[in-house]
Amino acid sequence: MRIYRLISLFCAFTFAAPALADPTNLVFCYEDKDVAPMFLGVGQEVPIDNPGASIEILKQLDADIPIVTISFVRKPWRRCLNDLELNRVNAVIASYRAGRERFAVYPTNEKGVLLERFAVSRFSSCLIGRARFHKQWKTREVFQNKAFTIAIPNGYGLNSALKEEPFYIHNTFSKDKAFELLDKGVVQASVDLCQVDDLKVSSYQHKGSDVKPLYPPYETTDGYLIFSKQFYQQNSQLSKEIWQWLAHFDSAEIYVKYLQAVE
Known part of the structure; x- marks a missing residue:
């Protein structure tokens, strides 16, 4: 009986572990132009070295939060916003603009006031x-x-x-x-x-x-990591965890490093 229970527990763990281990994929879209220090390079290719401060920060976030994996795509900026609205991508970095909350989720309090401490950049x-x-x-x-x-x-x-x-x-x-x-x-x-x-x-x-x-x-x-409404509804706790990570990460140091590199 004891052996049977051990086998049952082992099987349950074996089949459950992959489901628990699979991270949520987050597709991040950013501009296909060189916008230093945030994004470097042009075209659809994501540079491996010196990708820009914002991309470096998100790669560090990817490494620090095991339950998420970030995929990067580059497109014209208006297409990134359009794809966010259509749920073809999950997130972009953007400042607040009236009307964007119609299809995107910003970090706000219960009254809908923006929480500046969660910004990626200022x-x-x-x-x-x-x-x-x-x-x-x-x-x-x-x-x-x-x-x-x-x-x-x-x-x-x-x-x-x-x-x-x-x-x-x-x-x-x-x-x-x-x-x-x-x-x-x-x-x-x-x-x-x-x-x-x-x-x-x-x-x-x-x-x-x-x-x-x-x-x-x-x-x-202020630049915020904003999510599509569908992604946020399906991953609200993860989204909040990502914002919390950004609030505690010293992003200014990364941006200044990139600025100094071109001086």
Whole structure:
């Protein structure tokens, strides 16, 4: 009888173990463009080395939480959002935008208020320019509209307050091109990532230049790991565990490391 029970327990454990061991697959979608320091490389291939700070953080999360395994796919950003809505992918990193909660789940409290401590990243952007621009900016009230020419790289924008400022906007495909125009004096200002959490940083690579950020930042944005509604409904406890892990992980250190690597 005792032997029979031991055999029964062994069989039950043998068949149950694989089910318990199988991790939940989470398909994460991110942009197929180089958006440093978050994502590096272009196209659909996910770089093995130096994939970008956000991907490195998620790979560490994958290693630390055994009940989840993360698959990475790269697509145009709008397609990532569309696939999230259609449950073709499970998660993206995105800032809050009104209407996205219709198809995505953000970390919120019972009243629907965003919980900032669960953000993957907190980036602040500053205007940058030479000392002359800094001086003129302080007295800009005396200038007429469109007094300053500013280069805005793809992926950046001016918040509602700065849209009222006296700027003539020159859009560029990349940040490097915007910085090149600033170096040549074609424009008087540009924008740059200037703060990660509370750490002041810069991705401006041109040594010997007097181009500096203009503090305080004009915009601060939190990036959240958001889930499709279907994934969250099926894996709510896992989703909360992932957010908790992100809240305790020092992501700023990873982002700063990537910024320093290109200086």
